[in-house]
Amino acid sequence: MNTKLNLLLGAAAVAVLTGCVSKTAYVDPNSSRLVTTTEGINIQDFSQAADAMTASLIDNFINPGLLQSGEPGQPALLAISRIQNNTGQQLDTDMLVKKMRVALLQTGKVQTSTTIAYGGPEDPLAAEQQKAQEFFEDKQHTRLPDYTLSGKIIEDRTSAGRTKQTSYIFQLSLSSRAGIGVWEDERTIVKQGKRASVGF
Amino acid sequence: MKTTSLTLLALGAAILLAAAGCRSTAVNTVEPASPTAPREMISDKRVLTDQTLNNIVRIVGLNAAMGDEGFLKVQVEVENRTRRARSFTYQVEWFDEHGMIIDSPIRVARPRTIEAREVLLITATAPTPRAKDFRIKFLEPTTE
Numbered sequence: 433m434n435t436k437l438n439l440l441l442g443a444a445a446v447a448v449l450t451g452c453v454s455k456t457a458y459v460d461p462n463s464s465r466l467v468t469t470t471e472g473i474n475i476q477d478f479s480q481a482a483d484a485m486t487a488s489l490i491d492n493f494i495n496p497g498l499l500q501s502g503e504p505g506q507p508a509l510l511a512i513s514r515i516q517n518n519t520g521q522q523l524d525t526d527m528l529v530k531k532m533r534v535a536l537l538q539t540g541k542v543q544t545s546t547t548i549a550y551g552g553p554e555d556p557l558a559a560e561q562q563k564a565q566e567f568f569e570d571k572q573h574t575r576l577p578d579y580t581l582s583g584k585i586i587e588d589r590t591s592a593g594r595t596k597q598t599s600y601i602f603q604l605s606l607s608s609r610a611g612i613g614v615w616e617d618e619r620t621i622v623k624q625g626k627r628a629s630v631g632f
Numbered sequence: 633m634k635t636t637s638l639t640l641l642a643l644g645a646a647i648l649l650a651a652a653g654c655r656s657t658a659v660n661t662v663e664p665a666s667p668t669a670p671r672e673m674i675s676d677k678r679v680l681t682d683q684t685l686n687n688i689v690r691i692v693g694l695n696a697a698m699g700d701e702g703f704l705k706v707q708v709e710v711e712n713r714t715r716r717a718r719s720f721t722y723q724v725e726w727f728d729e730h731g732m733i734i735d736s737p738i739r740v741a742r743p744r745t746i747e748a749r750e751v752l753l754i755t756a757t758a759p760t761p762r763a764k765d766f767r768i769k770f771l772e773p774t775t776e
Contacts, residue, residue, distance in 0.1 A: 495699030
């Protein structure tokens with residue numbers, strides 16, 4: 433009798449312990465199985481915005497042959513200007529910009545300057561090296577950017593009953609050396625929900 | 633008697649709720665009978681493993697065009713054959729001239745909503761002029 437009771441207790445304990453094991457798994461960051469919340473910008477929101485913006489830039493500016501490079505035969509040079517965060521959250525705008533930079537570099541039509549950027553060089557060592565080379569060779573090596581990219585991320589929150597709606601507006605502008613906006617776009621990501629959920 | 637009234641009330645409420653839930657959001661459209669810019673449709677190969685999803689996003693046609701700088705642009709026409717607005721996600725994969733997949737940081741699953749009976753155009757631009765082929769995957773939303 434006691435043996436049976438012990439067996440049952442053991443089985444119950446194993447079942448409880450198995451149930452308590454937290455399930456953690458790797459998820460493909462490009463899939464639709466990521467946690468989506470209305471409380472903030474999720475990584476897939478940045479990916480979607482970067483995707484839409486890059487596609488728009490290729491469609492409306494690069495593919496029609498409007499992109500011009502200061503160095504014939506070389507890709508156009510892009511510098512990153514101010515990307516303003518006008519949301520109520522602390523976020524790194526590189527989550528948007530870096531994806532776009534990588535995608536634009538992969539087109540073979542655009543390169544990004546790491547020594548000329550808003551707020552100082554992104555790569556201080558490269559900037560120092562450039563200055564040293566210019567000093568020793570007594571020759572200007574700095575290539576001025578052909579275009580600069582600036583933008584803003586705006587947040588809007590509203591609710592009706594138990595439904596919460598959060599919108600994130602991504603605005604980007606590409607300016608030429610003459611300070612003219614040669615490409616601009618705005619993408620809005622709207623999320624509605626009553627509670628945190630997984631997926632889109 | 634009291635029980636019958638209550639049952640009737642409950643039934644009426646249930647019918648009202650069902651009617652509200654089934655409210656049609658079907659889409660009416662208009663376009664020129666003879667389009668001035670006809671699309672160059674291309675033949676496609678489809679692998680359908682989910683009939684429910686195939687009713688939500690039934691592929692009507694596929695056309696592609698190449699820009700001056702060599703970026704391929706594709707457009708898929710899909711139709712929601714159900715009587716409800718539905719959500720779905722899609723993902724585009726690009727392949728180079730050797731049939732190898734081109735990896736990109738912006739290759740993401742994109743969510744879309746389609747109204748009942750609506751015909752929707754989905755467009756995608758190749759991330760590089762190296763992209764010569766493509767494949768589009770459609771999935772049901774995974775909200776839990």
